[in-house]
Amino acid sequence: MLLWQEKKDQDILNDSPVCNINIEKSYRALELEKTMGIEWAFDDDNPLDTFFYLRACIAEAISIPSGKILPIPTGIYPHLVSPKYEIEVRSFSTLVYQEGLVVADGVSCFNYGFRNEIWVLLENKNDQAQIIQPAKKIALFSVIERPRMVIKYVDEIEKIDWKTRSQGYIQKIKTKIGKQLNPGDPKGPNRHAPKEVYSESYTRDDIQKIVESNKNES
Numbered sequence: 001m002l003l004w005q006e007k008k009d010q011d012i013l014n015d016s017p018v019c020n021i022n023i024e025k026s027y028r029a030l031e032l033e034k035t036m037g038i039e040w041a042f043d044d045d046n047p048l049d050t051f052f053y054l055r056a057c058i059a060e061a062i063s064i065p066s067g068k069i070l071p072i073p074t075g076i077y078p079h080l081v082s083p084k085y086e087i088e089v090r091s092f093s094t095l096v097y098q099e100g101l102v103v104a105d106g107v108s109c110f111n112y113g114f115r116n117e118i119w120v121l122l123e124n125k126n127d128q129a130q131i132i133q134p135a136k137k138i139a140l141f142s143v144i145e146r147p148r149m150v151i152k153y154v155d156e157i158e159k160i161d162w163k164t165r166s167q168g169y170i171q172k173i174k175t176k177i178g179k180q181l182n183p184g185d186p187k188g189p190n191r192h193a194p195k196e197v198y199s200e201s202y203t204r205d206d207i208q209k210i211v212e213s214n215k216n217e218s
Contacts, residue, residue: 019143020081026117029057029075036135040075051142054089054120055135062132064124069104072138074118083112085143089120092140100126103139111146 025033029040042052057075064070078087087110091102104123120139124130132138 017145019085019145021087021143022079022081024077024079026057026073026075026077028059028073032057032059032075032135038135042141051140053092053137054118054139054141056132056138058132058134061134063129064101064122064132065129066124066127069121069123070132071119072122072132074120074138076118076141077116078110078118079115080112080143084145086111086146087114087118088142088144089118089139090142092137095138099130100124101130101138 025040032038033040040055040057054074054076057073062070062072080087089103089108089110090106095101102123102125104121108118108120110118118141122132122138
């Protein structure tokens with residue numbers, strides 16, 4: 001049953017686009033392979049995983065004080081073969097939960113032109129110092145396909161008739177202080193704010209009265 005499921009999962013991946021990446025291991029990573037008896041390679045626990053683990057490529061344990069950010073080398077030099085893709089490095093949720101260590105810039109992006117070692121900016125949000133041991137899993141490595149962007153500059157972007165909840169705080173800020181930021185803007189801070197559409201509401205009693213009124217008229 002397990003083999004059948006694995007074959008089914010692999011068949012799903014056959015139609016997926018392929019991102020080829022060449023990986024060079026750093027000198028320190030190769031040394032850690034010898035001294036620690038591990039292979040400095042990406043774990044492949046599940047063929048459907050969309051990420052791999054990045055490890056701390058350090059010879060000795062280091063401490064990250066509470067509230068501080070420390071750059072950690074990973075021993076990985078990536079080369080994206082196609083410019084259609086971009087590497088993303090983000091927080092490892094288990095590390096966040098257990099030790100309060102996060103990728104400081106949220107998501108670190110490395111594009112086709114990046115030809116260097118990946119370093120991870122680890123931030124300690126714990127109230128105590130945290131220790132990073134050699135080869136510790138510190139972040140997640142994944143790729144995303146990026147479409148080619150074609151930019152066109154216009155005098156005014158197209159308005160939308162419905163209200164969106166996406167980043168709604170921005171319009172609230174602009175409504176409050178927009179005139180202070182751009183006092184000379186003739187269109188004002190609310191030019192792209194959707195108009196509020198109000199509808200009359202009825203209580204259960206109101207509806208019952210209307211029904212009774214219609215009965216009487218008939």
